[in-house]
Each structure stands twice: as structure tokens, then as C-alpha cells.
Amino acid sequence: MRRSSLALVLVLVAALIAGGCSGSDEKDESRPAENTTTTAPALTLPRYRTEGIRLAVSNTEPLVIYNVYPSGAEPELIEQVVDLWPEDLLPYLAIQIIPNGFDELTLPERAEAVDVMLDAADKAQVAVILQTFTLFGDEGPGEAAVDAAFDEHPSLVGIGVAELSAKYEASMGGLQEDQRVALAERIEQAARHDAILLWADMGYLGPQVFVDAGADETLYPLMRKHRDNIIIQVKQNGLGRRFGSQSAAFGLFMSDMASAWGINSEDWLWWEASLQRLGDPQVPGGLTVAGMTRSEFQVRARLTYPEALFGTEMLLVAASGGSVFSIEAPQRGTIDPLGTGELSPAGENVVFPVLRRLINDRLIPSRAEVQSRVRLALQPADRDDPALGTDLVFSELYGPDGCTEADRLTCAQHQWLSSTGRYGIVPTLPALADPEIADRFATVMTPSEALAAGGDQIGPKAQTTDPASGDAWAVRAVGDDTWFVANPHENEDVRATFELPAIAGAANVEVGGDIARHTFVMVDGRDGLSLLVNNYRTDSDRLWDENISEDAIAKMNQDEVGDAEPETTTLTFTYPSGTARPKVTAKGATLKESWDDKSNTLTVKFTHRGPVELTIP
Secondary structure, three states, X not given: OOHHHHHHHHHHHHHHHHOOOOOOOOOXXXXXXXXXXXXXXXXXXXXXXXXXXXXXXXXXXXXXXXXEOOOOOOHHXXXXXXXXXXXXXXXXXXXXXXXXXXXXXXXHHHHHHHHHHHHHHHHHOOEEEEEEEEOOEEOOOOHHHHHHHHHHOOOEEEEEEEOHHHOHHHHHHOXXXXXXXXXHHHHHHHHHOOOEEEEEEEXXXXXXXXXXXXXXXXXXXXXXXXXXXXXXXXXXXXXXXXXXXXXXXXXHHHOOOOOEEEEEEEOHHXXXXXXXXXXXXXXXXXXXXXXXXXXXXXXXXHHHOOOHHHHHHHHHHHOOOOOEXXXXXXXXXXXXXXXXXXXXXXXXXXXXXHHHHHHHOOOOOOHHHHHHHOOEEEOOOOOOXXXXXXXXXXXXXXXOOOOOOOOHHHXXXXXXXXXXXOOOOOOEOOOOOOHHHHOOOOEXXXXXXXXXXXXXXXXXXXXXXXXXXXXXXXXXXXXXXXXXXXXXXXXXXXXXXXEOOOEHHHOOEEEEEEEOOOOEEEEEOOOOEEEEEEXXXXXXXXXXXXXXXXXXXXXXXXXXXXXXXXXXXXXXXXXXXXXXXXXXXXXXOOOEEEEEOOOOEEEEEEEEOOOEEEEEO
């Protein structure tokens, strides 16, 4: 998103406060069947297809999107990304062309620029999504040129729509009429070409746009009809509806309005949340006539976003069947083709290790498995509900904590990680959802009903079976023997603990831990134990040196920042009586081990700043 537009939106908000494949009900044989087997056959290039849906995305075939921002015909952007992207992950890549640099070009010039870039994508056999509508209206070369591009280029697999909610009128009043029309037109265009429509959005003070679409008499049936063509992505920005936006995106997926869903993580979120130096409180001031009070050092704040949180956010949605991932800024999240010409520190140490585990070990649950775990759903009566504002209803379960009526908006801004995994993500179903969809859930309430009932009443209705204990976020991934765990504190230097139920596939071991902030753990106990423990972040404190100018920091290569000081992770493995002391192998750290014969507990401690892999046969 263009940051100047966001500032304008917030100023106006503050001022106002102050004053081919149709996706029919027939089974689509072209889609890959979801499954939870642990064998992952490798995808090959080209992943896109010439029959059926051009690009099918599922829990076993996830998608990673890398954005490029051309100002004209720049095929080298495609070539550079393909050359630098890890070879084993190329089949899972789609490059999204963001043509907001085309403003000075005529429509024919835009069409030619897109055509040249798609020629490069065809040659590289890499999938491409072309963004054609945003808060600013139409982007790209126009409908006819996009139709022609679909006909001529097999690499063009879809079109993108993004940040409709960031338009001022939509931020306060939900989807506008021109946006509804444009969205419907693009859904139909994608369906005509067996392509995907990627809709990435967030929430502000008005109706959340995904919730709004679920109450629209035109969009709801259209999205249901063409659900196989639609992918929903929650963007990690906006104003005061972070948990609600996740819930709404997840709800569209669980209501058969989308074939897949996922997340667009953003390091800009740190600045937008009014955070500054790591561990410091929010910049005081809250919402004023000038917008949200934020750090005057935008670049320093953005680069303070801890890289490990990219991994935590990926796991957050993956545990609920999310299979689409992207990061802004892309050059920070994965690869840096225009800077260092190498993998970014976040890509090398966080994102790619997580992706490989999700893909190779098939750790994303199917929609059916997720459905079997979700017990509570919210369903507003219309296009909004007061309890969705500033994530009020989610505070009763896993949302913003410690907020008061006086500071609610500011408080909700700096919290976006679920405080517990015992409820998963509670979906917000479309207001127009068919009764058979609501019948899939044990309990369905309006957000206001759930808020009035309070956490003591709705918590037991939402709680998953046999949850973990402790104050860390911990949730099952696939089956009973795989888990994702994370410290849920975004900024505070607070450790978190967890204890998992016995894991049958690993000799009924009970895994526990004490982890520092920004640490996450992937546990696979289906055949012995395999763990990835990660807490990687760069030394952002260095960026707040007053002797380094903001401009110099903006030009600094990411690998110049250096890693933060290491921290200690403690893990415990408690076995049934009579079990011999297990042998642990580690990659990435030196272990300190101790064995308690009385409790049959192995305690492992290690100090690290980055990924550590542990294996116990």
C-alpha cells in the first residue's frame, strides 16, 4: 500500500471521529484432493496448468507470493526473482506484478509492458498474478488487455484485488458501490479464464470488507459459485480489526466462498502499531486530528519488526488451513534481488525453513480436519456488528488484552498475535451463509451475543479437544501428534511456557518448554520427534543510534544490521516410566542436557539466535 494514502485515511478518520471453471456445486476433478499424508511428492515446473484451474492451491500445494513493482516493461524483475529463489521452492512461487508505477503510461504502453514481463515468466515457467484493482481504482492495462494476456500467456494464472478497505469511504462505511461492481467483474473475469482472483484486505473502523461481502446479495452468491477461483488473504495492517480480519478471511474459507486463504505479513505493521524501539512502549498520543500518533522514524520502526514474527504469523494461519503466504516488504521477507542479490536474513533464517517444513512434512491441515476442530463460529446478522469493532469480541478469547474503554483503539493496535491456541481462530461466517454451513459448527452466535455472554461462557464452547497448557500459543497442526507453539508477545520481553499432551507417535512423550519472546516451535511427533525452534531477529537496537541518519538506514543492506544477542530456550521431554534416556541430535546449537531418573524427564537447554533443529528417534 502507498503509505501516503494510509496517512490520509487516518487523518480523515480522525477528523470524522473528532467531528471457465465456474466453481459450481459439482465436484471439480481438476483440484488436488486435500490430504494429511506425510509423504510429499515434489511439485515440478511449470506448476500452472492448461486445463482446469490454472493454479490450484491446497494444504498440500501451498503458495508463496513475491511482489514486484515495475514502472514499465521490466522483464528483468521476473528473471531476478526466479534466479534467486531457492530451486526446491520455485514450484510454490507466484510473482505478483503490482503496476502502481504505470501511472505515466498509456493503456497500450501498459499492455505492452505486461506482455513483455509475461514473456519472461512464460520462459521461466513461473506463475504470475497481475494486480488490477486497489483502493485507487483500476490498475494495470485494462480489462481487454488482461483478457488477451490470459489467452496468450500460460504463466498468467490470476488477477489481484487489494486494500479496498483503505479507501476513506470504505474505511468508514464498508465496500463502496464501485468497489462491489469492480470486484464482481474481476471474479467473473477470473472464472472465464479458469484463473484465480486473489483478494487481499484488512479492516478499519467501518464494516470489515470480507464481512461486508458476505452480506452482499450479489457478491455472496457469486463468490460461492466461483469459489474454486477465489483466494482470500488477510493483510496485517489496518486499524483496530486485526483479529476480526483474520476471523473474516478464515470464515470465507470455511463457508466455501474461497478455495484457499492465507496471510500477507507486513513489517510496516510495527510502525503502524505506533511501536518504536524494541521493548519500548507505544508512541503516546493515540488517534488525533493528524491521524494515529506514530514514530517520526518510519524506516527504523519498520525494520524493528522482528523477523521471527514472519514465521509465527505463517504458523498462525497454517494451523487453520491457511496455505497462501506473502510478506511486505518482499525484499526483507524472502529475497533481496535489488539490494544484496542474496536471500534476505529473514528468508534464509525464518521463512524458507518454515516453508520447507510445511511443504515437505505436510503440516498444513486440510479444510475437513480444520472443520472437525472448530466448535464456535460467529455470524453477524448484517454487514457489521458492534462487537467486531476494535476486536471487542475476540478479547473474550484470544484477542487484545488489557484494553480499557478510554484506550481501546490504541491498545488494540499493538496486539495481533493470539494469546492462546486453545480456541484456534474463531471464524466469522457470512451473514448470508446457507443454513447447512452454520450447521457444521456446534455453536453459532452473533458477535454481540458472544460478547454479552463473555469469555467464561463462550470459552468452553470454543475450546478445542485436549489443548496444551501454559501461557504460550500452542495449537495442533495435522493430526494429534504435530504442534505449532509460539511466544505470543509482540513487543514485551516476557517468556512463555507450554506443556503439550502426550504424543503417541513419539513414545507418548510430553513436550514442554520455556521460550523467550519471538520464539516459535514446530513439533512433529508422528515418527519419533523432529523439532524446529526459531527465534531469529536482527539487532534492531543498532538502528536507533542517533549518529546514523534515517536516510542512511534506508540505504543500509539488511546483512549489515547483524544478529541480535542470542537467548536461551529450555525444552523438556517427559517419557512414561521405564523409558531409557533418549538420544538427541541437534543442528544449529550446542545442547546442555540433564536426565531425571525419577520423572523420566530429559531437559535440554541451548542458546541461539536463529533456527535449531532437534531430532529424537
